[in-house]
Amino acid sequence: MRALRFAALGDSLTEGVGDPVGDGWRGWAALLAPALAERPVEFTNLAVGGAQTRDVRERQLPAALALRPDVASVVVGVNDTLRRTFDIHAVAARLDEVYAALARRDAVLLTACLPDPGAMLGLPGALAGPLARRQRAVNTVVHALSDRYGALHLHACAGDWITDRALWSADRLHPGERGHRQLAVRFHALLAEHGVATGAAPSPEPEFPPPTRAARLRWLATAGTGWVARRCTDLLPQLLRLAADELGHRARGTSARLDLRASAAVAAALAALPAGERQDATRAA
Template identity: 80%
Template sequence: MRPLRFVALGDSLSEGVGDPVGDAWRGWAALLAGGLADGPVAFTNLAVSGAQTRDVLERQLPAALALRPDVVSVLVGVNDTLRCTFDIQAVAARLDGVYGALAGRGAVVLTACLPDPGAMLGLPGALARPLARRQRAVNTVVHALSERYDAVHLHTAEEDWIGDRAMWSADRLHPGERGHRQLALRFHALLAEGGLATGVAPAAEPEFPAPTRSASLWWLATAGTGWMARRCTDLLPQLLTLALDETRHRVRGTSARLDLRTAAAVSAALAALAVGERRPDAV
């Protein structure tokens, strides 16, 4: 019997960061895999920490297509918002290419909108708002393209559990085991509703005890510090510029212009894709 083939694409969220098992990460996608079918499931995780939409399109997608998957998850975009090169039109075009190629091969595509990193990190308003605006733009694109390609889309950005500190790991950006299980459970429920998941749903309760405070602090002081340093080298100078612009507009009472500018950029990005509308079977 041919196993159902499930492939995960994306960044550290799908790689499983925050849900350690032994010396490796497990994560929501691995938890979901066991409940997709009554029979065997072949799960391949191609997600890589730090990946952006370009990485998924150029590196992960070809490897995924070669595996001829039945189900593919594509959760990516947060790292794009953390870069000085952020361009919503480029993000939209890349996601359109990824979703279209997978849907064109007959795969069920799983997508999700995600919370903004500034809010998760508890950044001050002037620093958090520009990141929130970028993440909303990415989520709007993901919503629209998920509809276009009939993806199974999970609305997570504003769900109540997102605000529960117990769901998150020490770095406040990645779910802990409990949070990864929530993602897996919610995807399983959506898939089961459509008759696309026939196995047993993953358990909601963690299998392992939560890391101690000292273990969490050690992680932050070692791996977590390195993670932040790599991103700050690229993001911090521009984030400060964005914060100054944000503050200037607030003082002048013209903050609405920033929202309008972002909305216009998202509309233009989606309009550009609609001009050369892809057929679902285009690769």
Template identity: 80%
Template sequence: MRRVRFVALGDSLTEGVGDPVPGGRRGWAALLAAGLAEEPVAFTNLARAGAQTRDVAERQLRAGLALRPDIVSVVVGVNDTLRRTFDLGAVAARLDTVYAEVTGRGALLLTACLPDPGAMLGLPGPLARPPARRQGAVNYVVHALSDRYGAVHLHACEGDWTTDPAMWSADRLHPGERGHRQLALRFHALLAERGDATGPAPAPETEFQAPSRSASLWWLATAGTGWVARRCTDLLPQLLALAADELRHHARGTSARLDLRASAAVSAALAALPTAERPEAV
């Protein structure tokens, strides 16, 4: 009997950043794989830190489908929102292509909407609202397309886990081991309800000791500083301009226009998808 084949696509969240184990990283997808069936699952993690929807559509997808998977997770989009080149229409088109290819091959698709990175980083209001609108728009697109393609969708942007410091690593952008376990548990519960996960649910308790405060500070001063520097040269100038626009609208009492603009962008992105039956934004 052929083993269940599970392929994970996406960015650093799925790669396992925040969940270090001896010899590398683990992450929620690997934890989930161990409970998908009673027999060992053939699991391949193709997710890479920094990946955007373009990377998944143009590189990871082909490699993943070549493995003839039964289950494919596609969790990506945050890195798109943190670029000055953010284009919601392009994000929607890539996700539509990826989801269609996965389900067209008969694989079960797993998706998730994600927390707002600005809120996770604790940015002040005017700086936090623009990335929040972007992530909200991406989440809406993911919701709509997940419904269209019959995906098993996890509302990872909701719940107490997003505000519980014990769930998150030092950078506040990636879950720690406890957070990765929470994601794996929630996905497992959704799959078990459908009869698509027959193995034991991942344990919620951590296996490894959390990094010490000094180790966390060292990470922030090395890898974390590099991440901030790259975002400052890319997104920060645009983010400051968007924040200034937020303040102007707030002063005029017209902030609702920005929300309407974001809603219109979602509607346009979904309407532009090349299919006859499109999900509609509301």
């Protein structure tokens, strides 16, 4: 019997940032892989830190299709919301292309909606509001396209796991080992419910002790500061303008207009996509 092939596409979340093992990262997808089947599993992690939907479509998708995966995960979108070039129409079109291509190859497709980065970072309301609106837009697109292509979708944008600091790394944007294990366990349960995962569930218990406070502060002062600086250089000027707009609408009592505008943009983005056939989420891997 041949090995089951699992390809993971996405950004730093799927790359495994926050779950260090040796000189690299492990993460939820690597924890999930051996639990997919009792037979051997060939796991390929194509995810790259900082990836946007454009990177997944242009670079990761061709590599994934060449692997002819039985199971493929696509978890991406947060980095799009953190760029001044954010365009929900482009995000929807790219995700539609990625999902459709994998579905046509009869891969079981895994997707997830993600929490709002502004809230995770604890940004002030006027700064967090625009980011939250963007993430809600991406999540709405992911929900709609997951339904269209029969993906097994994990609702990871809300719940107790987001507020449990023990599950998150020092940067507040990536899960720590406990958080990655929580994602692996939840994805496995979803797959098992649909008869796809037949191996034993991943353990939710951490293998390594959590980083000390000193280690977390050291990370924030070095790699973490660089991470924030790289994104602020791109986003901050626009985010400040969006925050000023947010405050202006609040002062006039017209904040609902911003939500309506965002909802209309999502609806238009989805309406502009080519018609696609609904796929069956329970295809056997």
